[in-house]
């Protein structure tokens with residue numbers, strides 16, 4: 001929305017929301033999604049978008065892709081990237097909140113060579129061998145969380161289990177401890193940044209984001225200083241040493257830590273919540289799993305395909321190019337609807353069926369693909385598998401105790417509250 005860029009912040013946010021609402025009313029399908037009209041179940045509207053052909057042009061000014069093959073192609077295509085020719089990153093009016101610090105300006109939003117250099121520094125902490133070492137700790141944590149709620153009539157699956165588990169895991173991996181780990185505060189930051197993926201909704205939200213960014217920047221800056229001479233194996237110590245060797249700069253490190261912290265739990269909490277919800281909604285599948293808990297890795301893969309926590313990602317064209325018969329000028333954004341790609345009938349048999357016995361089908365795109373393929377995928381898979389297995393082992397009769405409350409975000413799909421009975 002280039003015409004809006006010269007207006008003041010509050011005016012601009014209100015104008016953007018008004019544009020989204022107006023376009024939603026006049027039938028622009030993705031504006032309807034952003035306006036929250038399909039929060040409970042976005043998949044039927046994705047099918048309508050799919051019917052428009054390989055590229056759906058939203059009147060918001062970008063194309064959307066629903067095809068698994070085309071999404072997979074774009075995320076691997078070097079002619080698309082994260083930055084515009086002016087070096088700015090994508091997103092809706094990012095300057096609105098970046099004033100609070102360098103958050104989300106991290107390696108997840110850079111192109112080579114910076115992306116390659118920064119990813120190499122953090123990658124060792126997420127290798128499958130490392131993730132196998134974390135498993136015992138994650139199991140212990142899952143049991144401890146359930147011990148706390150075991151005697152209760154009901155508890156909140158998200159606040160009492162699905163959120164604190166990945167928060168504790170990523171905090172441990174980074175080397176945060178004691179009073180630096182404020183689970184509730186981190187959870188609220190996670191929800192805040194999750195909503196941000198849809199764009200800023202109000203000046204109040206922009207202020208909250210600035211304050212959260214500042215708080216996290218200060219936290220990581222202090223820890224970096226404290227760990228510079230440490231020989232610890234936690235990620236903050238490793239990154240501080242890399243900075244001392246000149247491989248990365250301090251702002252790069254701080255934003256990498258912030259993104260790892262937030263990406264590390266805001267997504268995994270939703271994998272656990274969405275997975276449990278899918279099992280509740282499909283009693284026949286739940287019965288299959290109850291008889292064979294060794295199926296849990298497949299449950300996790302199917303939950304990721306069926307209802308992925310990250311519903312979309314964006315790329316920007318770096319060249320004059322053609323995609324699916326449409327010409328793209330440089331700096332043109334394209335949005336991949338991963339949630340739709342995961343239900344592409346060209347790739348998955350009966351794509352709208354939750355089926356934990358699927359085999360032989362291509363990998364879903366819940367973790368995207370190409371050079372930005374989720375760095376935490378192995379960790380997330382392990383957390384999801386352990387969490388769901390321990391939960392169902394300990395509470396085989398677990399059931400809903402009331403309606404679940406959804407997060408108000410189109411890009412980050414998950415539950416905010418979910419009362420359950422053991």
Ligand code: HEM
Nearest residue numbers: 108263264267268271310313366367368372374375376380
């Ligand atoms: C179920 C859980 C998760 C899901 C669904 C998920 C999803 C994704 C997706 C879709 C992307 C790629 C975005 C793009 O292509 O533009 C991504 C990237 C990323 N994820 Fe995850 N993620 C999960 C868990 C995690 C965890 C546990 C961590 C860290 C501890 C993590 C850290 C990251 C980082 C740092 C990137 C950026 C990688 C890069 O740009 O090279 N994620 N994730």
